[in-house]
Amino acid sequence: MPTDLPPVDKAKFVAAKRASAYVEDGMTVGLGTGSTAAWLVRCLGERAQTEGLRFRGVPTSERTADLARELGLEITTLEEARWLDLTIDGADEHDARLDLIKGAGGALLREKIVATASERMIVIADASKKVETLGACPLPVEVIPFGWQTTCALIEEALIGLDVMGREVTLRMEGEAPFVTDEGNHILDLHLKRIGDPRRLGLMLNQIAGVVENGLFVDICDVVVTGYADGRVTLHDETRGTLEETRYEFVTEDNIFTDISD
Template sequence: MTDTLSSSDLAKRASALKAAEFVESGMKVGLGTGSTAAFLVRRLGERMREEGLRIVGVPTSAQTARLAREEGIEVATLEETGRLDICIDGADEADPRLNLIKGGGGALLWEKIVATAADRVVVIADAGKRVPVLGAFPLPVEVIPFGLSSTRRLIEEAIAGLDVDGRRVELRLRDGQPFVTDEGNRILDLHLGRIGDPLALALRLNQIPGVVENGLFLGIADTLVIGHADGRAEVVDPGAAQDGDNIFREVV
């Protein structure tokens, strides 16, 4: 299988395989969404068949729920499980303080709810997701359909006064139609270039009527696993993540 994977996919797989080692029998596990998280779900399914691992998974999207069931993972809702032992998910960007942009796959609302219900949040990604400053990846904002144009205008007005380099707001489309989230909402992608103050932006966005949630995950991640195409993985040293200097240590 690895012979058919691209370099990027090999790196994603390496990070997922390493993170899967953090999962133990009896755990309640938040299962992320996206291509990197899919490698994780498949690996957990392999461990169940090969090692007898027994877990309960809480998916962050309908897509992940389908894959988990295919792998034989018991799927439950957050209402059924309550607090989770661990949540493992991908990211679109991660800065040196482990602040993230997520939502490229359109599941940011469920992802943030599940992540904040977990005792430990592990983020898996390839090296290209590691950035010095957030913002190059468009920031997803989930909004309700009612009053969409008004909400969009208010967002444009809000970011005009914030420390960002770009201010373009686009409605996310799929096959020429507005993208619809698992909650029936829409997504506005904010092309900001650079986010100077992520916390100020997150707070301002969530004050706007019609905004459900934004894709800034601040102070949520505990561990970041970066994969490489040669199979190596790097894990953030949480103690060094405060200053951002040499925060990665290699793990074979």
């Protein structure tokens, strides 16, 4: 790993490294999607090579599956695994209650299915992802392509009576064409600025015809592992009500992080 990583990538790396320690031999593990989750997959690949770690991974996207195969990790499907020991994934935002917004990478449907089929969900993030109130980043909503314009209008109408600061809804694009998820759907991004009641909003969205799933993860996450550019990592365990800190040191001569405290 290069030593000249930008600070945000250093933070993501140490969070991923610490979270990878949750994976034990014989586990079945959900592997998230996104830049932070990609660091996790690389850390697990390193453990597999250096420690002989053996586990089965259930990727939440084709991108993650390709990376896992490239690193020689064993992957399987949720249909075959049925139930997972844990899922480790990133987040676009999380609050103090460990409620999340996910879906900037477009894999929110698979991510939520895999996370809810797991005994525990661990989120890895840099410090910028913690917010006082969810909603600063757009909330993704996966919708079927048929009649998406009508679905969009229904969402805009429903938002009028909710505790949010903005109501703009945009279709996510990829170049000049609508973005298409791994399941063949589109994504509407809701620019809400602030979400006063995430639970109510999530339930409302999923009642609208055409909506497949939304990016609010409420009461799903158990632990948030937060990395910092200086090598610090904090673990916020909501189940146990604990907050722990670990620190890693960049070792420039061999480009490896060394754990120097717990």
